Amino acid sequence: MLNEVGNSLLAYSDLFLVHCPKCNSCSKIFTPINALGRGEARVLGHESKRFLCEKCGFVKDIHPKRQWDGLWSFNFELFDEKQGVDWYFGFPLYLQTQCCGHTIWFFNFEHLTDIEEYIQKNIRPAQLYYLSIESRLPKWMKLSKNRKEILKAIDRLKQRT
Structure with missing residues (x-):
């Protein structure tokens, strides 16, 4: 997609x-x-x-x-x-939680899964397209020292529904 x-x-x-x-x-x-x-x-x-x-x-x-x-x-x-709200009605996103002193959020499970796959990678290829999701992630999410904590937060969100 x-x-x-x-x-x-x-x-x-x-x-x-x-x-x-x-x-x-x-x-x-x-x-x-x-x-x-x-x-x-x-x-x-x-x-x-x-x-x-x-x-x-x-x-x-x-x-x-x-x-x-x-x-x-x-x-x-x-x-x-x-x-951390939807674009149309302004309702709070369901898939959001605190992680590493920040709020981490996802629009839906496909979004969550794609970001999870990116975070799990040890070698992340650089994206040339400046609007890519990966290039827009905050720096704290890209740091390897936060990887385990982010993946735990993602697992917690997966268990919600």
Whole structure:
């Protein structure tokens, strides 16, 4: 999946696991099938999104608007991914915990698995693409001295669901 969108965080934006604001359980934010309508080009990150809590039944949708230039976008800036919230509703990510004095977070299990594989590598090839997930990881996550602690935190998150 990473090669499709330049190995960036956008590759994981079709599914966010978040805390439900009503019952605090693990819920999903996802892209409904055919989110923009028949025949519309798909632009990752600028599609309708649906929040769904299967435990309490809370559902919420958000839709982009067509701009004057024919492109789809939201009427607001997407949330800053560094804050540990989803980009669309601002709900806290479900897969986050404290590690090495910092908060470590993941959008979904695929994101978690890809970062885990990177952290486990003893020799990490340098990525030339400046938006790659690996190049955007904070320095403390890349240090080998923190590897065991980060992998323990990832294991704790895997056990949550």
